Amino acid sequence: MVFIHGIGAPRQVEQERSAWTSALAEGALAAGHSRFASDLKSGAAETVFVHYGDLFSVPGAQGTADDLTEDEGRLLAEFMTDIIDEQLEDAEGDDARVLRNARAELVPNGPEQGLLQPVGRSINAATTLLSIPGLSRAGQWLSAKLLVRDFAQVARYLARAEPDAAGHPLDDRIRGRLHFALANSPQVLVAHSLGSVVAWETLHESGVEVPLFMTLGSPLGMRSVVWPSLRPQPPSTPPGVARWLNFWDRDDIIVARRRLERDVKPNADGNQPVSARVDSDGFWVHTATKYLRQAQVAGPIAEAALPDGPG
Structure with missing residues (x-):
């Protein structure tokens, strides 16, 4: 099994892999797959955690949204507008009022000068967003600047910029990490948040066969x-994917257009994503471990990882 993470600060790889496998084992037990849960706990089930968070760290930069290029700043503001518009579809009362205020803060007031304008607007809107209790619980963000820093990673990936000394842009280097992990043809690829975008594009590039592709809290539909x-357009199921399950939480602010099967074209074998809702309690529902603890998420992973019999 291959895991790939989403937005956020750089991870400690082994610590993160352990957290994901522990959460998955908990979900597998709830789904009745005790053998698979035991294999996860003992290390008999092979898991690889693909980490790319370090690639967002630029030497000499502050690691904040202030380091964005002009195009990245614009994409960041548009990304946050997408999130707010999605939340407004179901919001009522005070929450709807706050969301409308946040959206208004993202609209330029007259001609803009320089990058700090869209970044500043994004931080102001994020401050307003975090005043909504439900949204502040949905992620791991303790301040507006941290939220914007993480959201900016989506903009930086999609900008297709920031080349290294060899001329490879940031998005290409990120996908390179996953290409390496996919070389052993895993049974399962689990991709969370921005990782689902990385995984989808990488699978299209590689054509590797994956029996189960699972996306959690995905922004693919924004x-x-x-x-x-x-890339490529129009969006379709990667050619080597035999089964694609897409899970979303009702309180996950990263998710938009949750039913990906309505918009993703099938691959040559007729396979499309199948989306399902999960309901996590408590704080920080966007985290991958919240999803993996769900029986309906862990069950299909166990079945794909142990195809020879009940788990």
């Missing part, structure tokens, strides 16, 4: 920024 920036 229409203004993510969707039109995907």
